[in-house]
Amino acid sequence: MSTRIRLTPEDRREQLLELGVAMIGERPIDEFSIDALAHDASISRGLLYHYFGSKQDFVRAVLRRMADGLFEATAPVDDPSLEVRLRVSIQAYLRWVGANLTGYVSFLQEAQRGNNEVRDIYLSARAALTDRIFDSCSAEELAAYGISDLPRVRMFARSWAAMVEDVVLNWINDPQDLSEDEIVASLTRSLAGVLGAVSA
Amino acid sequence: MSTRIRLTPEDRREQLLELGVAMIGERPIDEFSIDALAHDASISRGLLYHYFGSKQDFVRAVLRRMADGLFEATAPVDDPSLEVRLRVSIQAYLRWVGANLTGYVSFLQEAQRGNNEVRDIYLSARAALTDRIFDSCSAEELAAYGISDLPRVRMFARSWAAMVEDVVLNWINDPQDLSEDEIVASLTRSLAGVLGAVSA
Incomplete structure (x- = not known):
C-alpha cells in the first residue's frame, strides 16, 4: 500500500528541505544522494529536480535552510542587558x-x-549573526559596552565569530576543565575585548 | 649544454622544497605537478620520489617548510615590552x-x-605561533598584561589566531579605511581582550 501523501507544492518543498538538512547531518556533502532523498520523500527524482533545478541548487537551498535555523536559534532574547542578551545567544549558538x-x-x-x-x-x-548584534542595540548601549558601530568594528565582529566557531568546535571536541557556563562567559567577554580593541 | 649542477643530497632536498614552496604560490595544490617540478629542478621524477617518497609526502614537506617560514618571519624581537613584541610579530605575520x-x-x-x-x-x-607568546614571557609579564598561562587560555590564543587570520585575509582583500598600523594595533589589543576574557 502506498503511503504517498498529497502535499501542497510549498509543503513539499519544506519537507524536502527538512529531509536535506537531516541528510547533511549524516553524510558528507560529496555523498549527498538525490536518489536516497527521492526515496525518503517518496517522490521521483524528476519531481525533486522540478522543485530545485539541480543537485547543486538543492544543496545550496539546504545549507541556506541550515543557516536560517542557526539564525533563528540564536535570536536575541528580550532583556534590557546587552551582556545577558549576548550570553544567551552565545549559549544558544554553542x-x-x-x-x-x-x-x-x-x-x-x-x-x-x-x-x-x-x-x-x-x-x-x-x-x-554579527550585524544583528549592532542592529539590535542603540548607539548608547553599544557605547556603554565600549563599542562603536563602524565598518571596521563590524568587520572585526565577523572575524570574532570565526574565533567563536573555532573555540566552540574545539570545546565540543575536548571540553578540558571548562564548563558550558565558563566557555559562554569567556566568549561573551571576548566580544567586548575584541570590538573595544578596534573601536579605540 | 646541460646546466645540471651537482648538489649534495641535503642541498638538493632544500632546492626541491624551495621550488615546491614557489610552485604552491602559483597554482592550487590539486594541480601541483611532479613533472613540472622535476623539469624546473632538472632532475628525474624518480630522483624526486627518492627524496620524498610520494607526491603527498612532498606536498606535506613543502607545507611544513612554508609553516617554518612563517614561524621564523614572526619571531619575537628583542624588546622589553610585550606589547611591542606582539605588535612587531603581528605586523610581520600580516x-x-x-x-x-x-x-x-x-x-x-x-x-x-x-x-x-x-x-x-x-x-x-x-x-x-601562539604557544611562543606564552613561552617567551615570564608569568609576571603575562600577569601584568592580564593573562594567565592556563590550558584554556592557550586554547583561546589558538582560536584568536584564527580570528587574526580572518581579519588579515579580509583586510588584504579590502583594506577599507584601515592603515596597516591601525589593523596591527587593533589586533595587538584584541589579544589582551580575548585572553583577559578567559583568564578572568
Missing part, C-alpha cells in the same frame, strides 16, 4: 552547533574548500 | 601573509577541506 555538529562541519568544509557559492552562503550567514 | 598569499590560501583550503594530515600541519603551526 548548543545549536552541538546538536547539528556533523551537518555544520560539512557546511564549513564545503565553504572553505573553495566552493564560492557555499562560501557566500556561509559568509552572509555569519555577517547576519 | 606582511608574510601578503607576500605569500596564494600559497597560504592554498594551504588553508587544503587544511580545511578534510585533509587530516595537512590540517595537523596547519594546527601545529598555529599552536607553535
Whole structure:
C-alpha cells in the first residue's frame, strides 16, 4: 500500500528541505544522494529536480535552510542587558552547533574548500549573526559596552565569530576543565575585548 | 649544454622544497605537478620520489617548510615590552601573509577541506605561533598584561589566531579605511581582550 501523501507544492518543498538538512547531518556533502532523498520523500527524482533545478541548487537551498535555523536559534532574547542578551545567544549558538555538529562541519568544509557559492552562503550567514548584534542595540548601549558601530568594528565582529566557531568546535571536541557556563562567559567577554580593541 | 649542477643530497632536498614552496604560490595544490617540478629542478621524477617518497609526502614537506617560514618571519624581537613584541610579530605575520598569499590560501583550503594530515600541519603551526607568546614571557609579564598561562587560555590564543587570520585575509582583500598600523594595533589589543576574557 502506498503511503504517498498529497502535499501542497510549498509543503513539499519544506519537507524536502527538512529531509536535506537531516541528510547533511549524516553524510558528507560529496555523498549527498538525490536518489536516497527521492526515496525518503517518496517522490521521483524528476519531481525533486522540478522543485530545485539541480543537485547543486538543492544543496545550496539546504545549507541556506541550515543557516536560517542557526539564525533563528540564536535570536536575541528580550532583556534590557546587552551582556545577558549576548550570553544567551552565545549559549544558544554553542548548543545549536552541538546538536547539528556533523551537518555544520560539512557546511564549513564545503565553504572553505573553495566552493564560492557555499562560501557566500556561509559568509552572509555569519555577517547576519554579527550585524544583528549592532542592529539590535542603540548607539548608547553599544557605547556603554565600549563599542562603536563602524565598518571596521563590524568587520572585526565577523572575524570574532570565526574565533567563536573555532573555540566552540574545539570545546565540543575536548571540553578540558571548562564548563558550558565558563566557555559562554569567556566568549561573551571576548566580544567586548575584541570590538573595544578596534573601536579605540 | 646541460646546466645540471651537482648538489649534495641535503642541498638538493632544500632546492626541491624551495621550488615546491614557489610552485604552491602559483597554482592550487590539486594541480601541483611532479613533472613540472622535476623539469624546473632538472632532475628525474624518480630522483624526486627518492627524496620524498610520494607526491603527498612532498606536498606535506613543502607545507611544513612554508609553516617554518612563517614561524621564523614572526619571531619575537628583542624588546622589553610585550606589547611591542606582539605588535612587531603581528605586523610581520600580516606582511608574510601578503607576500605569500596564494600559497597560504592554498594551504588553508587544503587544511580545511578534510585533509587530516595537512590540517595537523596547519594546527601545529598555529599552536607553535601562539604557544611562543606564552613561552617567551615570564608569568609576571603575562600577569601584568592580564593573562594567565592556563590550558584554556592557550586554547583561546589558538582560536584568536584564527580570528587574526580572518581579519588579515579580509583586510588584504579590502583594506577599507584601515592603515596597516591601525589593523596591527587593533589586533595587538584584541589579544589582551580575548585572553583577559578567559583568564578572568
